[in-house]
Amino acid sequence: MAEEIFYWQALNRALDAELAADESVIVLGEDVGLYGGSYRVTEGLYAKYGEWRVRDTPISEGSFTGIGVGAALAGLRPVVEIMTINFALLAFDAIVNMAAKIPFMSGGQFPMPLVVRMPGGVAKQLAAQHSQRLEQMLMNVPGLRIAVPATPQDAWWQLRQAIRSDEPVVLLEHELLYFSKGPLDMALEAPPMHRAQIRRAGKQLTLVTWSRMVEISLRAAEKLAGKGIDVEVIDLRSLRPIDWERCVASLKKTHRLLIVEEDSHFAGAGAEVAAGLAERCLYELDAPPQRVAARETPIPYNATLEAESIPRVGDVIRAAERLCGV
């Protein structure tokens, strides 16, 4: 039975379910306990599971993420919440040098059941230091898996899968998605964590996107349909690995590729998508792949400039029209 709930609620239920199912699951982060999480994701869990399972930390991202690594080495399944991805820059050593490397460097001796959850993206006038996605920085790290849920259903599925995985998983959430709503059916069986989903079927153009840009892209696709352009929207759901198969199958049908991403263009995640698909099926394409991405600037505080910094529905429509020669 599906119900309409907020994205944060889906994450909250996933944590609750896994904390209940396995005593080795713990949650660590700033204000995750008594306060219930900056975005309510951990609400009620402190009261239910106590401070050893749901731990409020000081502002020490480097060390509490590293503590997650250590705890994972000793058999716990930590879910570390970093308040926003901007602060994760202080935890890159733990994520990149420790979590992603220890299983390999040890010759395969250790599981690393660590989940690092964090929201990223442009919200509302939070300025340059608080408006980053940085996904491409993590994509280049072998040993990590990156899930990017765009809906409450995926948030529920992918967080639970991440907690059950013995590999380190980064769950990239989005500040503007927490208060978005969608159906959640807790009984539905989950697809594999990295399987892409076709959010809208279409014949003329394949639009590959993820996270909050899924919604923007779907709105553009609706409008494009009215103009006679039939767009297939693929939600990648995972940025490492990427489900090439599903994208290639779509391109064999549409022969046109448009990538929509929130982060800036240069050396962004979209570059990997374009390169990966060109390697696999360049000759299927009728036109060069195109990217709609953020401007090459730190995000300005000013509201108008901020809004114009990242792709809007109109930008996606124009790019799709150009690609289809309209």
Add this chain to the structure above:
Amino acid sequence: MEADRLKTMLRDMLLARAFEERAAQEYAEGNIAGFLHLYPGEEAVAVGVLRAAEPSDYVISTYREHVHALVRGIPPGEVMAELFGKRGGCSKGMGGSMHLFDRERRFMGGYAIVGETFPVATGIAYAIAMRDLPEVAICFFGDGAVNQGTFHESLNMAALWKLPVLFVCENNRYQIGTEIHRHSAVTEVYKRACAYQIPSKKVDGMDVLEVHAATLEALEQIRGGNGPQLLECETYRFRGHSMADPGSYRPQVEVKWFETNEDPLKIAIAETVTPYPDEEQIAAVGGDNIQRLRGHLHQEEVLTPDELETMRKAVAEEVEAAVRFAKESPEPDWEDARNALECNRQGEVLI
């Protein structure tokens, strides 16, 4: 202390309070967005410290820095315009509330990643020390920031190389929602300086005169080439952590969302009414800092009730003018953004 200086500090504090309360109002009306971290309750720290500093000293602050900027002399209109995201703002609308900068006044920025002020201040102090100048880098930070690695790393280097930094902790006992006893093993921040043999002191941060005297003393020591000092100011913030603090807009948002299907963030922002503490709560931390200074001035007979009223009016007008300036200032455009991004290119054409 001379009467003039006392009056200046009272005026600073009145302006600070009025400015911040007006900012809250403008936020509720939708003229300011984003995170807005306000300072009411903590004025004695910024005023006491910065009125003891020289114009040649550097100030490095956090995201809760409007008042530091005002006391430093950045015109209120430029600060307000920055909160409005306008071109007339001190960061030209690019930085916003958390990123006020004014190079001329050596206001070296508001930093929004907790713990950034330590290395920046220490680096500035390195540049001062190497050139043997009589200047000091004044580094503000909260009680929550001392658990960041940069605190320990920077204190060590500042002490090791005897750098002229004054570390000023604004201890308001909270790291957003986490009370100090739940985030720190040692809750008396000044004691942490001992680990690096940095002279340190705890003062009543609600008493502007005590803060001021302690700062003068510390700055004198630092200027004498004796290395860094740390001042812990015990204070209290009357408002919530920030206006858009997601934690403060919980249940009503959902209810309203169902009713109106409006943008939940907009609802949330409009609904953020942070209650003020009652007088009893304020008394428990030693009373309102402004009341205390006023009482002192009254006792010393340096300020008549009429003069106080005149001062209040002048401050109110100044805030009104700041808002007018902010409203009338134009929006920045992409040309401004590009100029900001490429300000160091010196006309070089890349590729």
